[in-house]
Amino acid sequence: MxxxxxxxxxxxxxxxxxxxxxxxxxxxxxxxxxxxxxxxxxxxxxxxxxxxxxxxxxxxxxxxxxxxxxxxxxxxxxSLTAIDAMSGTEFELFIAGLCHRDGFTVHQSRGGAGDLGADVITDSPDGRRVVIQCKRYKPGNAVPGPDLQRFLGTARPIHNADVPVFVTTAWRFTKQSRELAAGQHVVLIDRDLLSHWNNGVSLDKYLPAAPPG
The missing domain is CATH 1.10.287 (Helix Hairpins)
Known part of the structure; x- marks a missing residue:
């Protein structure tokens, strides 16, 4: 008017x-x-x-x-309210379910003792191995660099990840963790991106383009 x-x-x-x-x-x-x-x-x-x-x-x-x-x-x-109420295992299973919804082949849907930093292991539709670390934090807490470092210590050397992915319920990552992720080509999914993923955006939209040939 x-x-x-x-x-x-x-x-x-x-x-x-x-x-x-x-x-x-x-x-x-x-x-x-x-x-x-x-x-x-x-x-x-x-x-x-x-x-x-x-x-x-x-x-x-x-x-x-x-x-x-x-x-x-x-x-x-x-829509993330229900996710905040999940246990760690429920959150991992939920992330595995989103991967399956998006056409990824899920080989491991939850972590646990001896998982060596990999909670969900999937293959993308184009054949790349995607290794996901799932971390629940209070929304206001930032993901610190050491958590990302521990994940990187196993994602590629142990699990042969083509694309390591760190997904969290927190709003943000610290500057140290963002710089580390950028240098090591780790996909970071914070609370805002998780909300989009949960509401229908496919995981492959967050992944880097596959190398040619």
Whole structure:
């Protein structure tokens, strides 16, 4: 709905246009008594009057898009409430289920004693071995670097991972863990990405492109 200010600007624009039209008409009928108003002046006047209206419309559109985005994000994050209540084993089985949903072949669906850092082991549809570490943290806790280091100590050397993946219920990773992941090509899935994954985004959208040939 247009704001009162926007309505006033429209009225001004109409008034300017009407006034100029009257002047143009008068100039045609009364000759030199009414000098003609150039078309450029009319366009300038209308442009000046309508500019605030266009700005107001863009601002309202931006606000509405932000509101819808906030609602969508809230709905996604609300879906994680049940995940927060899971045990460690239930969370691992849940992640394995998402992999299966996305067409991955699941070889191991949970960790445990002697898992050597691999909770879920799958093959992607293009044949790459994906080894996943599943860690439940309180949402406000950041994933520290040492946790990622321990995972890297086994993901490739022991489990032959083509793509190591670290998925967590936490909102963020520390700077150290992000830098380590970037250097070692580890896919990090934080709480926000997990919410997208849980709501239908396929895991392969998060993985790097497969090497050619």
């Amino acid at each position: 247009a704001t009162p200010a926007a309505v006033r600007h429209v009225v001004v624009a109409v008034a300017v246009g009407g006034a100029v039209a009257l002047v143009e008409t008068a100039s045609g009928s009364l000759g030199s008594l009414w000098p003609a108003v150039p078309a450029s002046a009319l366009l300038a006047a209308l442009g000046s009057a309508l500019r605030p209206v266009l700005r107001a419309g863009r601002a309202e559109q931006h606000a509405e898009l932000k509101r819808l985005d906030d609602l969508e994000r809230a709905a996604r994050h609300q």
